[in-house]
Amino acid sequence: MRTDKKEDLDKYYNDHLKMKIIRRLQMVSTWSELMGIDSAVWDALNNEDKAEQDEQKEFKAWKKTKAK
Numbered sequence: 652m653r654t655d656k657k658e659d660l661d662k663y664y665n666d667h668l669k670m671k672i673i674r675r676l677q678m679v680s681t682w683s684e685l686m687g688i689d690s691a692v693w694d695a696l697n698n699e700d701k702a703e704q705d706e707q708k709e710f711k712a713w714k715k716t717k718a719k
């Protein structure tokens with residue numbers, strides 16, 4: 652891909668990584684492997700959500716101290 656735009660490069664590499672993950676998922680054959688992957692995905696999403704909430708709390712606390 653020939654481009655200097657960061658958004659285009661990010662989309663290209665993100666899509667490439669997604670396809671790689673999908674190929675690997677197609678190799679999974681047992682229920683327990685699928686459930687392990689499902690659990691790991693939910694844990695990652697929950698951790699990301701918690702990190703965002705913590706960041707918002709920190710920002711609100713910082714904003715209160717700056718307002719004084």
